[in-house]
Amino acid sequence: MAVPVSQMWAVASYVLKQRILRRKRYATVLMLEPLLRCNLACAGCGKIQYPAHILKKEMEVADALRAVEECGAPIISIPGGEPLMYSKIGELVKELVKRKKYIYLCTNALLLKQRLEEGVFTPSKYLTFNVHMDGGREAHDFAVCREGTYDKAEEAIKLAVGLGYRVCTNTTLFSHVNVEGTRAFFGRMMDLGVEGLTMSPGYSYQKAPDQANFLSREKTFNLFRDLLKDPEPKWQFNQSPLFMEFLMGKLHLECTPWGNPCYTLFGWQKPCYLLQEGYADTWQELLNDTQWENYGRASGNSKCQNCMVHCGYEPTAVHQTFNSAKGFARTVAATLGGLNSRKGKNITPPAVGKRIETVSDVQAQAELSGKLQRALDYRGDVTFQLADGEVVEGFVFNLASDSVEFFPSKAAEVRMIPVKMIRDVDFTGRDFADGKTWEAWVQRYNEAKAKREAGEKVEAIGIFSEPL
Ligand code: SF4
Ligand code: SF4
Structure with a gap:
């Protein structure tokens, strides 16, 4: 070795x-x-x-x-x-x-x-x-x-x-x-x-x-x-x-x-x-x-x-x-x-702190829990609408049963908000893991290859356009 x-x-x-x-x-x-x-x-x-x-x-x-x-x-x-x-x-x-x-x-x-x-x-x-x-x-x-x-x-x-x-x-x-x-x-x-x-x-x-x-x-x-x-x-x-x-x-x-x-x-x-x-x-x-x-x-x-x-x-x-x-x-x-011989204890679905009173409350809470799980998996910013009317945008990296942790898009410090404060989650940012870059690359690569095979001169290509 x-x-x-x-x-x-x-x-x-x-x-x-x-x-x-x-x-x-x-x-x-x-x-x-x-x-x-x-x-x-x-x-x-x-x-x-x-x-x-x-x-x-x-x-x-x-x-x-x-x-x-x-x-x-x-x-x-x-x-x-x-x-x-x-x-x-x-x-x-x-x-x-x-x-x-x-x-x-x-x-x-x-x-x-x-x-x-x-x-x-x-x-x-x-x-x-x-x-x-x-x-x-x-x-x-x-x-x-x-x-x-x-x-x-x-x-x-x-x-x-x-x-x-x-x-x-x-x-x-x-x-x-x-x-x-x-x-x-x-x-x-x-x-x-x-x-x-x-x-x-x-x-x-x-x-x-x-x-x-x-x-x-x-x-x-x-x-x-x-x-x-x-x-x-x-x-x-x-x-x-x-x-x-x-x-x-x-x-x-x-x-x-x-x-x-x-x-x-x-x-x-x-x-x-x-x-x-x-x-x-x-x-x-x-x-x-x-x-x-x-x-x-x-x-x-x-x-x-x-x-x-x-x-x-x-x-x-x-x-x-x-x-x-x-x-x-x-x-x-x-x-x-040789050879041939930072915070948050768990990710259990969050329980919403608000008391459940009606069937529509139950549905709303299940929907919110689903959205929060998706927010943890999302590689883009999400927008939270809070109970006090505040609207805040950021990248979620931790989800506990009673709180969410995220990096706000317009502030340096991590913020934690109680789940019971959240009224809705919108997926307003771009998901950066949407696979589009790969499709675009394969298309460009195949086009460049075909042109070269046809004898055309093609400059080096890449997903990023700036020079190496
Ligand atoms: S993804 Fe791979 S490294 Fe991670 S726990 Fe599963 S088997 Fe182990
Ligand atoms: S070099 Fe490639 S594999 Fe490594 S971090 Fe950058 S994009 Fe990911």
């Missing part, structure tokens, strides 16, 4: 310490999302579809560090949004390095060259750039809906490697993947000098623009068996061998949803990095108040049935490796033998 020994030791000793302390639930990787803004709009991404006032927000470094201390994970993954667009990324990384946390800065690398030239970072064994690369040039540019991104990312990888940074790649796979092209891409990345490759099937985000190309469990097994058949000796994977065996269908793992928790602008995401069922204020609240038995494939939860994403299963693999002789032996065998 490509992971340095010091990092493996940090994780192993941390897991053993949790065992000594008899902690049943702990995190190995904290997914820290300091912003939700991005300079791409990838087909399989369900993270960035928010109104502009949410996309403009950034986490305070002090809040991020508090989350890091609270959960104690030895590894901090910084996704987003695009973390290189975060104005305090240099300061955050410096503070994490000071705390000896191993950082995986997940970036699409469009701004990497610029940030390196600006001297925002310093090479360190604690800092790895984890570059989003969904395959070779054509596959990657199509998946991220912008031509020219592969070349830009490759240029930045070469620069970062040359400057002595740790670099690995992170590839999300969908059903349209080209196996041979992806294998060639693995070789290309290793030739560039990256430390290791990481992969995961895409999660079927309900909010992602492209809903047609997510992998089922069976297809995932077949795809990874094909991809990893007779692996080239130079391929190095920067992830647990047991997780890779799981992806190939050789090993059964159950999800550990608390293993890679996600701290965002809204708080601790419930229950995992992928599902958004409200937010807890603290790590302990997330651990204590989540009904964990309702998640993971074994629970029967339909949202978990096809999920094989690293954030749910890597922690299981790590736990097995360091918690049982069998798991450790299997990891060693796979390594040596």
Whole structure:
């Protein structure tokens, strides 16, 4: 495996310490999302579809560090949004390095060259750039809906490697993947000098623009068996061998949803990095108040049935490796033998505080409860009409039985209103997860392709029109 020994030791000793302390639930990787803004709009991404006032927000470094201390994970993954667009990324990384946390800065690398030239970072064994690369040039540019991104990312990888940074790649796979092209891409990345490759099937985000190309469990097994058949000796994977065996269908793992928790602008995401069922204020609240038995494939939860994403299963693999002789032996065998061998307690439907008197009251309350549930799921602003006549607009991120929390569209501070104050909810804002961007991209992509095939010169295209 490509992971340095010091990092493996940090994780192993941390897991053993949790065992000594008899902690049943702990995190190995904290997914820290300091912003939700991005300079791409990838087909399989369900993270960035928010109104502009949410996309403009950034986490305070002090809040991020508090989350890091609270959960104690030895590894901090910084996704987003695009973390290189975060104005305090240099300061955050410096503070994490000071705390000896191993950082995986997940970036699409469009701004990497610029940030390196600006001297925002310093090479360190604690800092790895984890570059989003969904395959070779054509596959990657199509998946991220912008031509020219592969070349830009490759240029930045070469620069970062040359400057002595740790670099690995992170590839999300969908059903349209080209196996041979992806294998060639693995070789290309290793030739560039990256430390290791990481992969995961895409999660079927309900909010992602492209809903047609997510992998089922069976297809995932077949795809990874094909991809990893007779692996080239130079391929190095920067992830647990047991997780890779799981992806190939050789090993059964159950999800550990608390293993890679996600701290965002809204708080601790419930229950995992992928599902958004409200937010807890603290790590302990997330651990204590989540009904964990309702998640993971074994629970029967339909949202978990096809999920094989690293954030749910890597922690299981790590736990097995360091918690049982069998798991450790299997990891060693796979390594040596190669691959072929913030607030709100729950989201229960809100009870309306007003006393029920008539049939029409009951209907009105049921309708309002339905609207509030929809507001929690909505990736746009909603408008509340309150009992005192006030009308307020904002983005809802938490719904409890007696209150709603939201970011007002015209004020910086979070606001909480009692459900009993709400008379109606209007979905007046645009839902940014309406899928229109994907349809528009496929249409433009096919038109450009047809023109090129007919010999016409077509400039690089993308969902965003500004130059790369
Ligand atoms: S690079 Fe793509 S997947 Fe990553 S946050 Fe941006 S839009 Fe989402
Ligand atoms: S199976 Fe996937 S979606 Fe379900 S709880 Fe685990 S990580 Fe989350």
